[in-house]
Amino acid sequence: MSLKKQAVQGSEVNERLAALVTNANAIRAVTSAVEGTLGPKGLDTMLVDKFGEVVITNDGVTILSRMEANHPAARMLINVARAQEEEVGDGTTTATVMAGQMVATGVELVARGVPVARVIEGLRLGLRRALEVVRAEARPVADLDDPRIRQVALVAGREHADIADLIVRAAGLVGTDKLKEPNFKLADTVTAVEGADNEVFMGVLISKEPLNRQMPAALSGGVRILILDDALEAEEIEDEALATEAGFARYLQLQDEFRANVKKLVDLGIGLALVDRGVASAAEEILTDAGVMVVQRVLNKELRRAAEHTGARMIKRTGLKKSVSDLEAVLGRAQAVIHDEKLERVRIQGGSGKPMATVLVGAATEEVVGERERIAKDAAGAVQSAIRGGVVPGGGSLELWAAREVDGVRAGVKGMAMYGVECVVEALRRPLAQIVANAGFNPLEKVGDVNAAQVASGSNSLGIDCDTGEVADMEAAGVLDPAPVKIYALRAAGEVAEAILRIDTIIMKREEHQDGTGGRKDE
Incomplete structure (x- = not known):
């Protein structure tokens, strides 16, 4: 073959791989940003914005969500990490590292001549087997008194024993039934505050203060609570209508009706009003005189938690027109409401609704508040x-154990799809290798030691003690992870790797603009 013909063929191969290599490089850049944080010896990452604001963190999803990433493939991986955090609350770094390895191995296979379709076919087969292995090894936790629960909290909490204890106590207050509810997230009960003491209490913390100092600082004894998912203001009227005599008369009527509705709340004996938006000065005056504590601009998630804990039903401002008996039915109850001036927050404790724990994590300085909260x-x-x-x-x-199981799949795979299985095998080996590397040991040597020890003993819990570098039983050492985190990380890594490998061409879209009818107009 002539040198010219070889050059032409080489150029064609390079063009065919251009999109894949470009995307793989973007994935590699994202992976390298978080891989150094993996494991007990993982280091922190400093994020700096254009104004010089600094965030120092070891949290994978925080790094990924705040880093500047313009490449579409990089954003795909970041979105997968966010989905992992949203779904199971942990494991984003592991998912990212495994996805990066799957893509890197896939690119190598394609460059060696394995068709992308066969790589993806093998990847799917390997991933299916890996998920089977992990699911089969999951050991159920009977109750919250199981000591393994604290170990899980300690590992995920980066060995912060005080935080692990807080979380276990909060879980105990909430109970297993609540923890299993699909819409409940224990992580939403966590708040870190500078200068606070570590604490877990049955109740809800509102991150706002009362409207003014004349309002009561503490209420007790069956406090009635109104939760308004709206502004505590009169109904609005259009400026054009207000300019007319009839419109102004309507405005005065609405103001009178609003005052009457606020006085109705006083007659109902409410002690606390939580408001999503602003509060009119007239309402503030009436409620202050009546000894009602009013908190405005409360976060919606805090309103929902307060409603659930107190048994209140959130209403709009139009709901204030209801009769006294109907309004009474939407009120919540609590044993105590306290304005904590030091923390600049309001506590609602002993609600008559569902049990709701709050985890208050103390932090010595403003710089560590965010990281303490992320850890918790x-x-x-x-x-x-x-x-x-x-x-x-x-x-x-367990990933290394699963890697050998997946490797055994190749014997039953016909054709070049057997090569694609390697994507999953290498991805499963990567977490241990990265943890070992971050601890300062040779990953090739230590992975080989663990692999031999697992084969010899038949134990899937053997790993590396990152302090000594010796093979150790992870389960006996209390190094445990939640099975759903492993399963979701594997599945997410496989999905993003397949999506990246399937991209053959990158094309810049032309701009689209809205036309006069609300449709799109291409230029």
Whole structure:
């Protein structure tokens, strides 16, 4: 073959792989940003914005969500990590690292001549087997008194024992039934505050203060609570209508009706009003004189938690027109409402609705508040996942065990799809290798040691002690991970890897603009 013909063929191959290599490089850049944080010896990452604001964190999803990423493939991986955090509350770094390895191995196989379709076919087969192995090894957790629950919290909480204890206590207050509810997230109960003491209490914390100092600082004894998912203001009227005599008369009528409705609340004996938006000065004056505590611009998620805990039903401002008996039916109840001036927050305790715990994480300085909260939320997400789906050995041990199981799939695969299985095998080896590397040991040597030890002993819980570098039993050492976190990370990594490998061409879209009819007009 002539040199010219070889050059032409090489150029064609390079063009065919251009999109794949470009996307793989973007994935690699994202992976490298978080892989150094994996494991007990993982280091922190400093994020700096254009104004010089600094965030120092070890949390994978925080790094990914705040890093500047313009490449579409990079954004795909970041979105997968966010979905992992939203679904199971932990494991984003593991999912990212495994996805990056799957893509890297896939690109190598395609460059060696394996068709993309066959790579994807093998990847799917390997992933299916890997998920089977992990699901089969999940050990259910009977109740919250199981000591493995604290170990899960300790591992996910990066060995912060005080935070692990807070999360376990909060889980105990909430109960297993609540933790298993699909719409409940234990992580939402976590709040970190500078200068606060670590605390878990049955109730809800509102991150706002009362409207003014004349309002009561504490209420007790069956406090009636109104929750308004709206502004505590009179109904609005259009400016054009207000300019007319009839419109102005209507405005005065609405103001009178509004005052009457506010006085109705006073007659009902409400002690606390939580308001989503602003409060009119007239309402503030009337309620202050009546000794009612009013908190405005409360976060919607806090309103929902307060409603659930107190048994209140959130209403709009038009709901204030209801009769006294109808309004009484939407009120919640609580044993105590306290304005904590030091923390600049309001506590609602002893609600008559569903049990609701709050985890208050103390932080010495403003710089560590955010990181303490992220650590506690990770621990909370891990504990809840463990209750829902059980636990498995951590430290990359189970993944290495699963890698050998997946490798055995090749013998039953015909054709070039057998090569695609390698994508999953290498991805499963990667967590242990990265944990070992971050601990300062040779990953090739240590992965080989663990692999031999697992084969010899038949134990899938053997890994590496990151302090000594010796082979150790992860389960005996208390290094446990929630099974749902492992399962979701594997599935998410496989999905994003397949999506990236399937992209053959990258084309810039032309701009689309709205036309006069509300449709799109191309230019």
